[in-house]
Amino acid sequence: MLFLVAMAAGAFVASIARGTFSIHGAPGAEYARLVADGWHALPVMAIGGVLVGFGTRMAGGCTSGHGLSGCGRLVPSSVLATATFFGVGVVVSFVLGGAAR
């Protein structure tokens, strides 16, 4: 738990150092252009969050567990899971980018 709080605190310091800290709703201006604008961002983020939680729990790991620890040791199911979530990320991002244009 402390680890998680420290992560947020570390990111706070980083955003101050970068001069990018500000109180806002969605993660960056590009989010409004590509995914959802204004208050619409909140339900999309909540639904997307459910998919992240459901998917990482089912796959047994996320970008750290499968991506770093698993791929670092070339564990087959981790390489497969990492290829899948990066692959889906690439495809959906191209779709969103095309739709926003």
Add this chain to the structure above:
Amino acid sequence: MLVVQIATGAALGFSLGFIGFGDYGELHRMFTFADLRLFLTFAGAVVVTGLGLRFLVRSPLPSAPVHKSAVIGGACFGLGWVLTGACPGIALVQLGEGTLGAAFTLAGMLAGIRAYDAVNQRWLRWGDPDASCGN
């Protein structure tokens, strides 16, 4: 161990935030190959983690058989990642950067974890997720 937790958590949060993993534009440029910086960062981290686990921790290689849950779960996660701009740790990074909407992402993640546990226990019976994560 408290000091280790705080120091490693802060270092990870600072690095991810400083690189720009919390910003949706950066993530989009990674996924569309417009900017390979985050991809290369990730690849570098995989190598460092692999070497660390191999030579410092000497953790035994997990031998869990490949299960379809890796692909189905990975696909759900990939879609959610693009919709939220956050993989689990990044939601905390975004909160630290002042992205208050990430609280919705975090709440969704916790609900998603509980939902999978319920679905798994009731219908799928694919085993205990805790037993497969990184072991």
